[in-house]
Amino acid sequence: MPLNRIFLLLLVILAPACGNMRDDLFPSGADRRPAVQEGTIGPEVGQQAPDFTISDSLGNTVTLSETAPQFRAVVLYFTMWCPICDSHMSHMRDSIIPLYPDVRFFAVDYVSGSVAAARDAQISNGYGGSPFTVLADTQQTVLGTFHATMGTTVVIDRTGILRMNEDFKDGTRLTQVLDALP
Amino acid sequence: MPAVMRRTMAAVLIAGIVALLPLPAWAGSCCGGGSAAGLVLPKFAQSMIDMSFDVERYNGFWNQDGDYLHDPPGTDLRQYRLNLGYAQRLAKRWQATASVPYIWNDTTYSGLSSRTSGIGDMALGVWYEAFDATVCRLGWDDLSFRDLAPAATFGLALTVPTGISPYDNVNSSFDITGRGFYRLDANMLLDKTIIPFGVSFLMSYGKAFERPVDREYGQYVQPYRKQLGDRATGSLAVSYIQYLDIGSSRRILTYTAAFSEVWEGESRINGSADPTSGFRKSSVTGTFAFSTLDRCWTVKASWNHSITSDGWGSNFPLSDIYSLGVSRAFE
Numbered sequence: 001m002p003l004n005r006i007f008l009l010l011l012v013i014l015a016p017a018c019g020n021m022r023d024d025l026f027p028s029g030a031d032r033r034p035a036v037q038e039g040t041i042g043p044e045v046g047q048q049a050p051d052f053t054i055s056d057s058l059g060n061t062v063t064l065s066e067t068a069p070q071f072r073a074v075v076l077y078f079t080m081w082c083p084i085c086d087s088h089m090s091h092m093r094d095s096i097i098p099l100y101p102d103v104r105f106f107a108v109d110y111v112s113g114s115v116a117a118a119r120d121a122q123i124s125n126g127y128g129g130s131p132f133t134v135l136a137d138t139q140q141t142v143l144g145t146f147h148a149t150m151g152t153t154v155v156i157d158r159t160g161i162l163r164m165n166e167d168f169k170d171g172t173r174l175t176q177v178l179d180a181l182p
Numbered sequence: 183m184p185a186v187m188r189r190t191m192a193a194v195l196i197a198g199i200v201a202l203l204p205l206p207a208w209a210g211s212c213c214g215g216g217s218a219a220g221l222v223l224p225k226f227a228q229s230m231i232d233m234s235f236d237v238e239r240y241n242g243f244w245n246q247d248g249d250y251l252h253d254p255p256g257t258d259l260r261q262y263r264l265n266l267g268y269a270q271r272l273a274k275r276w277q278a279t280a281s282v283p284y285i286w287n288d289t290t291y292s293g294l295s296s297r298t299s300g301i302g303d304m305a306l307g308v309w310y311e312a313f314d315a316t317v318c319r320l321g322w323d324d325l326s327f328r329d330l331a332p333a334a335t336f337g338l339a340l341t342v343p344t345g346i347s348p349y350d351n352v353n354s355s356f357d358i359t360g361r362g363f364y365r366l367d368a369n370m371l372l373d374k375t376i377i378p379f380g381v382s383f384l385m386s387y388g389k390a391f392e393r394p395v396d397r398e399y400g401q402y403v404q405p406y407r408k409q410l411g412d413r414a415t416g417s418l419a420v421s422y423i424q425y426l427d428i429g430s431s432r433r434i435l436t437y438t439a440a441f442s443e444v445w446e447g448e449s450r451i452n453g454s455a456d457p458t459s460g461f462r463k464s465s466v467t468g469t470f471a472f473s474t475l476d477r478c479w480t481v482k483a484s485w486n487h488s489i490t491s492d493g494w495g496s497n498f499p500l501s502d503i504y505s506l507g508v509s510r511a512f513e
Binding site for chain 1: 243244245246251252253254255256257291292293294301342343344345346347348349350351353354355356360362363393394395396397398399400401402403404405406407449451452454455456457458459461497498499
């Protein structure tokens, strides 16, 4: 068999065999969210948010269970200081945060290795004087707790119940959730 | 026209295409999405295989206002891609192409590191050559208007979401090797060579298909519909051709410089525009191609560079892409 035919055969065989691609090739759009049992602790919407204590980028200690009751809700946005993160954060800063003065907004930096590095990243990205409080998740503890990644946006109400845990997208879902808070 | 001249023209055309088509795979571990490099069969060939290896090193990003921002200290973001491509002539003026990358993401921040890999998005294409033979001009003497007519090639390319996307069962954005959307691009390639110089112009416009989404990074979410923004690409390349005698054999060296501009519009979520999406990127590419005179073998090396300054892009990472590849054409 000529070399070019062998190559084509390899291409055809290897491409579909290597991936995790079925959901992209044939997306379903079905609602497959798992049922959540009220009162349990976990990262799913409707569950009690797992508590955490972490340092912010100024060295202050932040504990979720102490902070959440002081506000109508707490928002956690997970950032790695990338262009998508920046566009989400600047959209929140300019268009969402001013509408919800009784909500506390945290940006969770899960890529910086120290509190000082998180502060440097915050300042160099133009968020030094912003309404975001940056949390330095140097061990990715909060990231793992909420099964989060870049762009994940978590809303926790004052009773500690998770109201949202998904990608920020265009911010519409976040405002819907904040508007629906009791 | 002598066969040698025709093949020289083919060599220049390939070199120009090499400079134009392997535009950066718009992939970052943060943005998702590697895409296969482009591939066009030279006129004289019946089929061709192409293999290249890219090293892409990221270097900060432009924000939505076009301001350049550095990555956090201690950051080293790289993506490695092995691109495999095949082109087959279907008829005198028609050809089909297929290419797929295999991608390794290598992510290091001061606080974490990640190494993941997977197949990227596949590209399938059909090209129509609006000419029967490559027309080559040697020198500028007695140049007529007819001699200036470029070779025009028109194509359709379908991106197939074979890569690992944010909507697959993945844990992190660092795992991403594809964007998760079908996209259809219309391409036009114009090329003109008056030896020893060549000029190529590539223009493409693509539209992504809307899809339902029910999962983000492994977590099931309330279903919604999403469509990526339209994408336009323009690239202009100039080439210089040099002949090199090695022993009794003659080789062709082609040096190409290209400027490329890519723009993608805002995504739509449930029909509404997403103001945080869309991007623009300008870049320059230098390519060096070494070919046998019969054009059956070509080795190429290229360097794509994002201009590290405000205003040369928006909402997108900057990178340098180093690429080394080889293609084998079969008559």
